[in-house]
Amino acid sequence: MSQLRKVISIQSGQPASDGAGVRLNRIIGGAGIERFDPFLMLDEFASDNPDDYIAGFPPHPHRGFETITYMLAGRMRHEDHLGNVGLLESGGVQWMTAARGIIHSEMPEQEQGLLRGFQLWLNLPSQDKLGAPGYRDIPAQELPRVTTAAGVEAVVIAGHFDDGQLQQAGAVKRPHTEPQLFDLRLPAGSQVTPRLPAGHRVLLYVYEGELQLPGATDKTVAAGRLVRxxxxxxxxxxxxxxxxxxxxxxxxxxxxxxxxxxxxxxSREEIEQALRDYRDGVLA
Structure with a gap:
């Protein structure tokens, strides 16, 4: 019998506010982020009340990691000091490499309706933290996706999806952290076994419905829960x-x-340098 990945923890996110008062659910972030290495933060935002999101995220800096924003519903306008401008729409992904520094804003481009999505922070290895920043918009129609024989749809944002029958390369690859990022939509009564590299840190966030994790006894994971x-x-x-x-x-x-x-x-010294660079206007 094949070895199964074991459940280490199941946790809920915590209500938080960021930017100019955007209400969100912080799933990963804060103390103990080493447990989720190479991932630093995962935020979920979901509201049809414009008061929860309309102020958006005015210009702010980043250094040392990548941000991946995946929009399920709504529109978000990106602008940065490098001159990049993009409109993130439903089903699309924004992949931004802050590296040595980027100053950007993310502002909802709607005044009513549902705004829903996720932002994931992915760490960069030490040798790349002061590399060149970058930005890419990937519209929904350009994201690779497959549907298994059981009817499970996989949106392959990063990495490589393989269930033993279907294979699909993702939109993005990274050599050091080798991220695998899939949006899996499982119909009622379906199952899927994605193959993942040994040694990879694996997290599941159930954002709709219920998920069963087979083992000695089935574990049911409700929406709003993160499984490590x-x-x-x-x-x-x-x-x-x-x-x-x-x-x-x-x-x-x-x-x-x-x-x-x-x-x-x-290191703390590198953080202090980042603060000086931002203060002096030479972050990037």
Missing amino acids: LSDEGELPLASHKGAGVLLIAGKPLNEPIVQYGPFVMN
């Missing part, structure tokens, strides 16, 4: 009632993590 799994073994996923799941996996960097707000480096 062991780094080895197979990962059979099933849903009796249907589910939407973000699968997030990556190779740990095993480097020191020192964070101060929007800066993530390897």
Whole structure:
């Protein structure tokens, strides 16, 4: 019998506010982020009340990591000091590499209706933290996707999807952290077993419905819960009632993590340098 990945923890996010008062659910972030290496933060925003999101995220800096924003509903306008301008719409992804520095804004381009999505922070290895910044918009129609024989749809944002029958390369690849980022939509009564590299940190965030994790006894994970799994073994996923799941996996960097707000480096001295650079207008 094949070894299964074990459930290490199941947790809920915490209500938070960021930017100019945007209400969100902070799923990963704060103390203990080393447990999720190479991932630093995961925020979920979901509201049809414009008061919760209309003020957006005015210009602010980043250094030392990448941000991946995945929009399920609504529109968000990106502008940065490098001259990049983009409109993130439903189903699309924005992949931004802050590296040595980027100052950007993310402002909702709507005054009513549902705004829903996620932002994930992915650490950069020490040798890339002061590299060149970059930005890419990936519209929904350009994101690779496959549908399994069981009817499970996989939107392959990053990495490589493989369930033993279907294979699909994602829109983005990274050599050091090797992120695997899939949006899995499981119909009621379906199952899927994505193959993931041994040694990868694996997280599941159930954003809709219920997910079953088979094992000695089935574990049912309700919407709004994050599951952290062991780094080895197979990962059979099933849903009796249907589910939407973000699968997030990556190779740990095993480097020191020192964070101060929007800066993530390897030492306190590097953080102090980032603060000086931002103050002096030479962040990038």
